[in-house]
Amino acid sequence: MTDDHPTYGTSLGVSDLHTISLLGRDLSADLIGRVSFGHLAFQLITLEEPTPQQARVFEAVLVALADHGFTPTAISARMTYLSAPESIQGALASGLLGGGSRFLGVSEDTGRFLADALAELDELPTTEAGWDAVAADAVRAQRAAGRFVPGLGHHLHKEGDPRTPVLFAIAREEGQFGPHLALFEAVGRVAPEVTGKALPLNGAGACGAALADIGIPIELLRGVVLLARCAGLLGHIAEEVRGHRVAAAVFADVERHAVYVDPTAADE
Template identity: 60%
Template sequence: MPPADAEPYRTSLGTSSPDAIRLLGHDLTEELMGSVSFADLAFWLVALRRPTAGESRLFNAVLVALTDHGFTPIVLAARLTLLGAPEAVQGAMAAGLLGGGSRFLGTTEDTAAFLADGLAREAGRADLDALAADLVRERKAAHRTVPGLGHPLHKDGDPRTSVIHRIAEEEGVAGPHLALLAAVGRVHPAILGRTLPVNGAGVCGAALADLGIPPGLVRGVALVARSAGILGHLAEEMRDPIGRRVYDSVDRNAEYVAPDPG
């Protein structure tokens, strides 16, 4: 028995008894299984409320948008880890997820935080273009990139961006973060002297912020999405492997450079 004065360890998520499992206040088997989608449940677990139909559509669209982007370093790390430890798929999954940092997937979080900070600082400011211009000028003066702008491949526009905006508008769930990011897209060319696309990761971060996901959890949502992509790549690696060829190519082309003496 715990001490009488021990504080309870509270959770509002899941609990189990010998004959039942409860999740979010509902009977898992009788009320949730077969009745709620995995994406809706993921939203519910974070927000502690079930999404509306419009929120569900936008949240699902964001997850789909972030699922896979080809042979990224995240995917290569997962595939090469599977090559080294084929008996431990969890290690390959983890290796891929650990690569979701500031250059890959982290843009979702960075953009959400950038927009949330700007909106909080200028609460009630009606002219979003003027606010966006101030934020872009500040980033330029600090020699920092503007989160949500630019893409190494989609130079003329990220195809995901317009779709996220369209779905948010159709469902009536477009909010101030998406609006401010669109303003950033409009005003930045005159300030930066070049035109950069609003990227898919950034618009997904804005959409998640509009759905009420705290910026500090936005990258976690991106990782949930990318987990499915990584799993797909691992399945493909088992069917049609490239890991050994990648390793062999690097090994054959490795050049040893002796360090400077001393």
């Protein structure tokens, strides 16, 4: 008698009564205690084992993106925990759901912007001047279309994002400074002249370029950002749990200073 039940193929994890297999290897015997979480995450995403060089860049990006203080996503996680302390998953989810074009989505937007510009090239530049020309064209096209240039500028680090040069240096040290980072670096050089504004290259954009250069698919870049930020959000929730209740103070302050505005009244 044959078993005609359909099967559901996966290259990730499968389990039976006694074993757990992940990526074709025994989870307990081959992976637990033998690989880092970053190493495993890279392999789950790409189905390829990272080289030590790729792994260092990947881990550096995860650290760079883990937390950035009281951002809207962190505040959202804290406020949700205040409202529903029985649902830590809801608090984490609320923070992750806020990942968009202004916070947490910049890495993906930058990676896509760079990838689109690179796709237009017949061959990669070999000189700094060549990269600058490509970057200038890409920035002009973006602005002509009425779009912001992703990866440029930061609401706080207006004189330079401290993460950016470190990420550049690590990628260079590990031989992972590829075309996305080269183009992104060139954008930073030409943007002041093209845009008329001195805007720094932000760390989120550098992370997107670095991830693209180590082989993370563009459509998954935001997922890596959320993976990193989940650690930071959990840290914010942990502070609330320990009694450092920022959310309660924010709520009380807003409630105390809320005023009614007549929607029919003329703007003053």
